[in-house]
Amino acid sequence: MTRLAIRYDVVIVGGGPGGMSAAIGALEAGADRVLIVDREIELGGILNQCIHNGFGLHHFGEELTGPEYASRLIEELLDHRIDVATDSYVLDVDADRTLTVASPSTGITRVQAGAVVLAMGARERTRGAIRIPGSRPSGIMTAGLAQKFVNQLGYLPGRRAVILGSGDIGLIMARRLALEDVEVHGVYELMPHANGLTRNIVQCLHDFDIPLHLSTTVVGIEGSRRLERVAVAPVDENFEPDLARATEIECDTLLVSIGLIPENELSAKLGLRMDPTTGGPVVSSTMETSRDGVFAAGNVVHIHDLVDFVSQEALLAGRCAGEFATGRSRPADNIRLLAGANVASIVPHTISSDREHVVYLRVRRSMEKSWLRLGEVYEKRLRYVVPAEMVSLKVRPRFLENFHGDALKIDIVPREEPGGDDE
Amino acid sequence: MIEITHYLCIGCPLGCRLEVEEDEMGAVVEVRGHSCRKGKDFAEREHHDPRRMVTTTVAVHNGVWARLPVHTTAEVPKDMVREIVRYLRSLEAAAPVERGQLMVADVLGTGADVVASRGLDAE
Ligand SMILES: Cc1cc2nc3c(=O)[nH]c(=O)nc-3n(C[C@H](O)[C@H](O)[C@H](O)COP(=O)(O)OP(=O)(O)OC[C@H]3O[C@@H](n4cnc5c(N)ncnc54)[C@H](O)[C@@H]3O)c2cc1C
Numbered sequence: 001m002t003r004l005a006i007r008y009d010v011v012i013v014g015g016g017p018g019g020m021s022a023a024i025g026a027l028e029a030g031a032d033r034v035l036i037v038d039r040e041i042e043l044g045g046i047l048n049q050c051i052h053n054g055f056g057l058h059h060f061g062e063e064l065t066g067p068e069y070a071s072r073l074i075e076e077l078l079d080h081r082i083d084v085a086t087d088s089y090v091l092d093v094d095a096d097r098t099l100t101v102a103s104p105s106t107g108i109t110r111v112q113a114g115a116v117v118l119a120m121g122a123r124e125r126t127r128g129a130i131r132i133p134g135s136r137p138s139g140i141m142t143a144g145l146a147q148k149f150v151n152q153l154g155y156l157p158g159r160r161a162v163i164l165g166s167g168d169i170g171l172i173m174a175r176r177l178a179l180e181d182v183e184v185h186g187v188y189e190l191m192p193h194a195n196g197l198t199r200n201i202v203q204c205l206h207d208f209d210i211p212l213h214l215s216t217t218v219v220g221i222e223g224s225r226r227l228e229r230v231a232v233a234p235v236d237e238n239f240e241p242d243l244a245r246a247t248e249i250e251c252d253t254l255l256v257s258i259g260l261i262p263e264n265e266l267s268a269k270l271g272l273r274m275d276p277t278t279g280g281p282v283v284s285s286t287m288e289t290s291r292d293g294v295f296a297a298g299n300v301v302h303i304h305d306l307v308d309f310v311s312q313e314a315l316l317a318g319r320c321a322g323e324f325a326t327g328r329s330r331p332a333d334n335i336r337l338l339a340g341a342n343v344a345s346i347v348p349h350t351i352s353s354d355r356e357h358v359v360y361l362r363v364r365r366s367m368e369k370s371w372l373r374l375g376e377v378y379e380k381r382l383r384y385v386v387p388a389e390m391v392s393l394k395v396r397p398r399f400l401e402n403f404h405g406d407a408l409k410i411d412i413v414p415r416e417e418p419g420g421d422d423e
Numbered sequence: 424m425i426e427i428t429h430y431l432c433i434g435c436p437l438g439c440r441l442e443v444e445e446d447e448m449g450a451v452v453e454v455r456g457h458s459c460r461k462g463k464d465f466a467e468r469e470h471h472d473p474r475r476m477v478t479t480t481v482a483v484h485n486g487v488w489a490r491l492p493v494h495t496t497a498e499v500p501k502d503m504v505r506e507i508v509r510y511l512r513s514l515e516a517a518a519p520v521e522r523g524q525l526m527v528a529d530v531l532g533t534g535a536d537v538v539a540s541r542g543l544d545a546e
């Protein structure tokens with residue numbers, strides 16, 4: 001067990017890929033006392049339970065499984081002198097950057113940080129968030145919890161499963177359970193389109209003959225102690241279920257995979273300014289929140305679909321935290337970014353015209369050929385956009401040379417022009 | 424009999440619907456529905472020799488977790504995935520394990536090895 005010091009240059013809350021990459025960034029920036037705190041028994045975050053492959057193509061240049069990606073980062077950290085407190089929960093972060101850490105082995109410790117990086121990740125939306133009527137038997141859980149049961153603890157959630165929600169976690173778990181010879185009855189999706197990547201539709205559902213029912217939802221739950229059956233019904237364009245067409249399915253397990261929400265209890269306690277469109281804190285181009293010296297990165301800021309982008313963003317947050325803690329800072333931002341047509345959210349919320357930035361966007365709806373426009377200073381052709389994949393835009397200082405305003409709107413609009421395949 | 428098989432391209436989120444047309448002798452006559460070269464290659468590969476990576480777990484004795492994640496070092500024929508997973512389920516490893524440690528060489532004659540995706544300390 002690491003004995004915690006009283007003072008650190010940078011303290012990082014959360015030891016997932018975000019937290020670990022932030023630590024590497026902080027060290028690179030010259031911070032030499034760095035601490036990572038995580039409530040789990042080991043570093044790695046959610047990646048440790050994501051045993052499938054498909055991680056790391058951008059960051060490591062090869063396709064890795066989740067545990068491999070985490071291990072690579074852990075091994076990189078071992079080359080440096082840094083403190084890691086696992087099995088330790090950060091209860092509070094004060095405005096003066098004092099953290100309260102609770103651990104079964106060392107009790108309550110207070111730690112002073114020069115800068116803090118919030119990297120608490122996200123949690124899954126639960127059944128409560130969508131209010132399925134019916135009883136409350138056991139056998140209903142989030143897909144991520146089932147993933148932990150199967151992949152780390154080594155037991156199956158049941159014998160016959162229904163999956164609600166076609167996000168990637170639900171699809172990955174459909175395959176995982178099928179491979180463990182659990183009967184997977186089907187995936188039910190409220191929307192008229194699947195939420196997960198095509199790759200997962202093909203390799204997780206088609207490969208295992210698992211049906212995907214679109215515009216359909218779970219309308220009832222039955223069972224006294226253990227789940228015995230669920231009722232599903234088609235929905236109309238207003239998502240109202242047609243109960244007259246409901247059918248019952250015998251099953252002992254219902255996995256709910258209806259999305260992630262940033263884990264922001266600490267951010268709320270700290271009184272950080274939040275963005276309702278991302279569910280995370282508002283951040284500047286240095287990933288600094290509305291509190292001085294408190295930075296944030298990864299799923300806690302906005303839900304990422306690629307862990308590689310988490311690493312990129314967190315390296316930056318860590319570097320800037322390291323600079324802050326050692327008394328340096330970059331010129332302040334002078335341009336606000338505003339979400340325009342078909343843009344649901346933008347991170348970071350502000351940029352500065354003197355350096356290069358990577359801006360991440362999420363779109364509201366799918367669109368084939370389109371223009372991505374940054375105010376009137378820059379435009380780029382996109383071949384497609386889908387809500388399931390984040391769009392990244394590199395903003396270079398030369399785009400902004402002749403721009404003197406204080407806000408830029410980003411729009412994604414249809415591009416009507418004959419033929420021509422691009423990008 | 425001309426036979427048409429359908430595939431969904433996984434090359435990018437456009438998800439083009441691909442069609443492969445075969446003549447009586449089983450030779451591919453035409454691939455349709457793709458919007459780029461990647462889709463055509465994908466259809467041909469899926470048609471002749473579909474392959475997948477296998478990622479699963481094996482039981483581990485005395486480890487900090489009850490299961491060790493493992494993966495194949497190369498893609499294996501798609502129709503062998505289930506058999507490989509069942510076979511791996513019958514194994515038990517003992518902690519400690521190192522990342523990349525060989526679990527099974529040439530699993531079920533596919534030419535692919537099965538290795539540990541992570542290291543696992545003993546409890
Ligand atoms: C099921 C699933 C499948 C995925 N599949 C893919 C994929 O195929 N490819 C891909 O690129 N990406 C995938 N992702 C996304 C990727 O894994 C995440 O984007 C990434 O792990 C987020 O990293 P993070 O560090 O922000 O959060 P996390 O990995 O969630 O780490 C957050 C850490 O913070 C800790 N923590 C939280 N609060 C506290 C506190 N108060 N005190 C102490 N510790 C705390 C948690 O214990 C956790 O360890 C998947 C995600 C999930 C959930």
Ligand code: SF4
Pocket residue numbers: 432433434435436437438439456457458459460461462463
């Ligand atoms: S054929 Fe080309 S454009 Fe169509 S889904 Fe495949 S990779 Fe994308």
